[in-house]
Amino acid sequence: MESSEWNCCYMFNLAGGARFRCDIPASPNTQAPGQYEEVRLIISRKTISMKNIKFLGAAGALLAVLAPSMASAQDVQKPVTLKLGAFFPANSDVKRAVGNTWFSAGLEYAYQKPSGLSTGPLSAVTPLLYVDYAGKSKDIAGGTLDARTVNVGVGIKYYASAAAGTVTTTHPYIGAGIGAAVVHAKSSETVTDGETTTTSSVTKDQTNFGFKVNGGVEFAQNYLVDVAYWNSGKVQGTHIDGYAVSLGYKF
Numbered sequence: 001m002e003s004s005e006w007n008c009c010y011m012f013n014l015a016g017g018a019r020f021r022c023d024i025p026a027s028p029n030t031q032a033p034g035q036y037e038e039v040r041l042i043i044s045r046k047t048i049s050m051k052n053i054k055f056l057g058a059a060g061a062l063l064a065v066l067a068p069s070m071a072s073a074q075d076v077q078k079p080v081t082l083k084l085g086a087f088f089p090a091n092s093d094v095k096r097a098v099g100n101t102w103f104s105a106g107l108e109y110a111y112q113k114p115s116g117l118s119t120g121p122l123s124a125v126t127p128l129l130y131v132d133y134a135g136k137s138k139d140i141a142g143g144t145l146d147a148r149t150v151n152v153g154v155g156i157k158y159y160a161s162a163a164a165g166t167v168t169t170t171h172p173y174i175g176a177g178i179g180a181a182v183v184h185a186k187s188s189e190t191v192t193d194g195e196t197t198t199t200s201s202v203t204k205d206q207t208n209f210g211f212k213v214n215g216g217v218e219f220a221q222n223y224l225v226d227v228a229y230w231n232s233g234k235v236q237g238t239h240i241d242g243y244a245v246s247l248g249y250k251f
Helices: 050-071 092-097
Strands: 007-012 017-025 036-044 080-089 102-110 125-140 143-159 170-193 196-219 223-235 238-250
Touching: 080 223, 092 143, 092 238, 102 143, 102 238, 125 170, 125 223, 125 238, 143 196, 143 223, 170 223
Parallel strands: none
Antiparallel strands: 007 017, 017 036, 080 102, 080 238, 102 125, 125 143, 143 170, 170 196, 196 223, 223 238
16 A cells, blocks of 8 residues: 655754755655655754744644634545745845744644535635744844744635646645734843843834735645745834745645
């Protein structure tokens, strides 16, 4: 019997590089039985911090609370999607201050369509809940700078229909979502003057209206590649927006 298991691992080296690798069972329509397709995501070690890891745990807990309440009415075979990738700020001031590449992650929960979407031209639309995160910590002169945004909202995903009589395991889609964007920024500085060491910090937290648009391709209804534009509003006149590129897995 052909294996359906994912073989995943995370590797890093002393130069600061990090590699997330998954060997995924190949589609029987494209590869010989038993062969594996390899998907890799390479990110900088500095884009991952304990805050990033804590977010994944918190988002998973939130999803665990929400999912059972809708499970009885749920009509999607694999409703949960986990995404890992990189976020690229669009604002030049944010790039200079924090960095060009942030760690990103996301969770989606697709649920039962309202009766009005079950048939007709809107039958290819799937409603969903989502939590998206992007964050980065950076060492600065005498201290650190930490920035992150967490976007929570509702969205839809529209799947392109395959041509009549065509059997395919590739499913392109487009989507959009609106909700709340919680933006956090903190800078800390440590100054030593003789025998006296002083640490000071400035923290800014703000909740804005947020939205996103995205598109991608699902393969064999298991894994996907997603590209999105996020807009988390402004903090003290600085626009927090950018592009996320992710690999995802549905389960």
